[in-house]
Amino acid sequence: MRGTTTCIISLTDEGARLARRLLALMPTAEHLHRPQDFSTTLQQRFVRGDRLFLICATGIAVRTLAPVLRNKHEDPPVLVADENGRWIIPLLSGHEGGANAWGNELANRLGAQLVYTTAQGYQRPYYSLGIGCDRGCPAELIESLVSDTLARHNIDLDSIDGIASIDLKADEVGLLAFCESRRLPLNHFGALELRSVESKLSERSEIVFREVGCYGVAEAAALLQASASTGNPAELVISKHKNRRATCALARSYRE
Structure with a gap:
């Protein structure tokens, strides 16, 4: 365990x-x-x-x-x-x-x-962006957080294949606007689904658990979306980053 x-x-x-x-x-x-x-x-x-x-x-x-x-x-x-x-x-x-x-x-x-020794050169990576945010968080704050985080890790925003969050954010206006600007649909998962990957989280937040029923949104959503899209295991590429109203994380999986 x-x-x-x-x-x-x-x-x-x-x-x-x-x-x-x-x-x-x-x-x-x-x-x-x-x-x-x-x-x-x-x-x-x-x-x-x-x-x-x-x-x-x-x-x-x-x-x-x-x-x-x-x-x-x-x-x-x-x-x-x-x-x-x-x-x-x-x-x-x-x-x-x-x-x-x-x-x-x-x-x-x-x-x-x-020193990365896993043989993966023949596989195509799938990148999933997980996002969590406060209710009413503006799209601009999400955009700036994501852009700054990816730039810090030398990853192009255009390489993102999917965006995911918790189902409580399925109607979040700012998040939907951000997804529309990237021309990617917002996929979402329930709290129990997000808890299924909690062993892979970089940290588990009791505060988040009390609020939404899982220990983390951005990392868990990114991992589930990447794995669901390829049918293969996913790994965190960028652990949770945050500003005052939003969090984001990036996961990767590989298509055969």
Whole structure:
């Protein structure tokens, strides 16, 4: 069972400096520097479902985690980086657990190179934009949030194939206007459907749950729309970004 806790583990002084940079990007993460029993600590964190960012040699990570590996549907995402933060490797649960998308986001924000080894060159990507917003949110605020977020990640707005949200926003005027401007229909899902992918969310919001009955709208809607459109698993490419009235996230799946 994948959890929502992120654990950064470093083994060197340089690695600890990188960990502090990561904590600025992920303030809710936990940092363990040179844990007393590295193997036991790492295996326990993995088994309980923590997302792991390991600043160590790939060989150490592989040998330590090998005895507790289960399968791609249950194992949490694991990233490995060199101590200088030049390379980030999605080691485990790249698609199903979201390590590829998580690694891509952190690589962009750290100025690192993502070492992406999944063979996908023959497949056509489908990009789905998930959007959540306050009631009455103007289209201009949605447009600016989406444009700024995609530009920050070097993704063209014209590459978006679908837009999705929660069914409570099916009649949201500003959101519908934005979708019309992009010439894409607004697809929507119920709260229970959105909860079906909550293990893949970058974070789970109790506030959102109290308001609409699921732990996140933008990321979950993006994931469901991408998967529904291709019939294949989806991954987050851009986790939730927000302004004062709206949120957005981007997911990707691949057509055979």
